[in-house]
Amino acid sequence: MTGIMTLRYFRSWLFSGLCVLLLGACSTVPNHSADVSAPVVAGTDQTGSDAAGDSDNAHDPLQGFNRAMYTFNDKFDRYLLKPLAKGYRAITPKPVSKSISNFFGNLHEPTVMLNNLLQGKPVQAASDLGRIVVNSTVGIFGLFDVASRAGIPKHNEDFGQTLAVWGVGDGPYLVLPFFGPSSLRDGPALIVDWETYPPNHMEERSTRDKLLLVEVIDRRAQLLDASDILTQAAGQDPYVFVRESYRQRRRNLIYDGNPPQAAPPASLFEEDEPAPAPPAATKKPVR
Numbered sequence: 579m580t581g582i583m584t585l586r587y588f589r590s591w592l593f594s595g596l597c598v599l600l601l602g603a604c605s606t607v608p609n610h611s612a613d614v615s616a617p618v619v620a621g622t623d624q625t626g627s628d629a630a631g632d633s634d635n636a637h638d639p640l641q642g643f644n645r646a647m648y649t650f651n652d653k654f655d656r657y658l659l660k661p662l663a664k665g666y667r668a669i670t671p672k673p674v675s676k677s678i679s680n681f682f683g684n685l686h687e688p689t690v691m692l693n694n695l696l697q698g699k700p701v702q703a704a705s706d707l708g709r710i711v712v713n714s715t716v717g718i719f720g721l722f723d724v725a726s727r728a729g730i731p732k733h734n735e736d737f738g739q740t741l742a743v744w745g746v747g748d749g750p751y752l753v754l755p756f757f758g759p760s761s762l763r764d765g766p767a768l769i770v771d772w773e774t775y776p777p778n779h780m781e782e783r784s785t786r787d788k789l790l791l792v793e794v795i796d797r798r799a800q801l802l803d804a805s806d807i808l809t810q811a812a813g814q815d816p817y818v819f820v821r822e823s824y825r826q827r828r829r830n831l832i833y834d835g836n837p838p839q840a841a842p843p844a845s846l847f848e849e850d851e852p853a854p855a856p857p858a859a860t861k862k863p864v865r
Contacts, residue, residue: 637751638750638821639750640750640751640752641751643753644751644752644753644817644821645753645817647754647755648753648817650755651753651755651756651758652816654756655798659794659795659798660798660802660805662795662798663795663798663799663801663802664799664802666795666796666799667799667802670799675796677721678721678796679796679797679800680717680720680721680722680723681719681720681721682720682793682796682797683720683723683732684709684710684714684717684719684720685720685777686775687706687709687710687713688710688774688776689735689737689771689774689775690706690733690734690735690736691703691707691710693735693737693739693740694706694733694735696740696743697735697739697740697743698743702733705730705731705733706733708730709725709732712724712725712728712730713725734831735831736764736767736771737768737770737771738760738761738763738768738771738828739828739831740767741763741764741767742763742832743832746763747763748761748762748763748764748828749761749762749763750762751821751824752764752765754768759820759824761828764828777789777790808820
């Protein structure tokens with residue numbers, strides 16, 4: 579009972595907090611029709627001016643809050659989560675950690691299948707169902723990814739992508755405590771994904787909590803190498819690098835790896851006016 583009440587309080591807190599942020603963002607977002615999903619190069623625009631800085635502020639009106647949450651998450655990761663992940667990697671044989679990752683991936687397949695159905699992709703949903711059946715039986719509760727070896731592809735879908743397919747805009751960028759990069763569309767969608775994740779409905783609270791803890795550490799261990807690359811590539815402002823990387827990755831996921839290309843600027847096809855002809859040379863009179 580205590581576990582159920584804790585889960586309800588968490589959902590209520592998350593949803594209420596996101597609603598407050600949404601109301602605040604709606605009062606500060608400029609009224610323009612820019613596509614916030616389009617890739618943005620931070621720092622300068624195409625002419626080399628600093629206009630992109632104003633665009634970033636328009637697309638990230640919660641930047642003060644977001645930077646504070648980014649700092650909090652970075653310190654939480656640096657001093658707690660990352661050391662745990664390194665210790666986990668050090669003591670866990672690679673085949674074992676791979677099986678653990680497969681196990682948790684299999685638990686997420688029902689969520690993926692549901693969102694493929696909601697997005698009108700019955701073929702992909704049937705493929706997801708096939709993965710669940712094969713990996714849960716032949717793969718021994720998902721410890722072995724037999725489905726991928728059998729040619730059944732793995733998909734990556736969540737309710738945030740489903741809302742995007744339904745035409746819901748992503749809204750301002752949002753950094754959530756512990757969860758990291760998100761948006762005012764994808765943030766509330768986490769509640770639906772949370773509800774469709776089987777371990778969250780286990781009656782045995784201690785077992786559920788242990789599963790969730792192991793999954794978090796296992797997933798962080800998978801990203802150790804990527805985080806080192808991020809540190810090297812992020813430059814002087816990692817916040818902006820993470821923000822733009824998140825936006826582009828979400829756009830790629832929403833369009834299943836084939837996002838529409840932005841139209842080239844109209845000035846690219848404008849023909850240059852011919853240069854004026856030089857004045858005709860006048861002959862000097864001969865004396």
